[in-house]
Amino acid sequence: MANGTAYDEILEVNYEFYIVENEIEMSFEDFRCEVDVKYRREHNQFPLWDDEMEDRLDDIADGIGNEFLSAAIQAAAELESGFQHAKLKEKFLGHVEVFLRCKSMAYEQEYPQTRLLKRKDIWSIQKLDFDRDEIFVEDAYMELFEELVEEGYFKLVESGGDHKHDIFHVTEV
DSSP, rough: OHHHHHHHHHHHHIIIIIIIITTTOHHHHHHHHHHHHHHHHHHHOOGGOOOTTTHHHHHHHHHHHHHHHHHHHHHHHHHHHHHHHHHHHHHHHHHHHHHHHHHHTTTTOTTTGGGGGEEHHHHHHHHHHHHTSSOSSTTHHHHHHHHHHHSSSSEEEOOOOGGGGGGEEEOOO
8 A cells, every 4th residue: 555545544534533423623634734743743754754654643643533532522521510610600699599588578677688698598508409409519509609709799798706607798790
């Protein structure tokens, strides 16, 4: 088999297997360029000029294909994680609003008391949602709460004698 034919076949097979089958957006020319550059770096010559190309090229193409596949999987996981985080944040803030509304009706509170809560109230909301299997990590809301305090959704109004009695004002964002 001529070097040029083997070169094309090896690249096409790897491109189909890694890029096309996994629906990764990359042109054949870009894939070929990545393989060629790595080949030249590792073997100090162009693949078509190398007598050992058939043995070496498939390993290089596999490596490049695996790198792009891993990057695509990681990007998809990060996107999904960000989406899940946004959904959790939305759910949490919704439950805080329901809690504040119920508390203000039960105790006949008026503004600004209607926007105040204690850290232990967050623990109560978290426990209820965990018990109802709405969240699957026991401390999911506390981690999110600390993040939202930093973002300004909750402002510390008064430190309690105990951490659980810290009073926060819930800002309307």
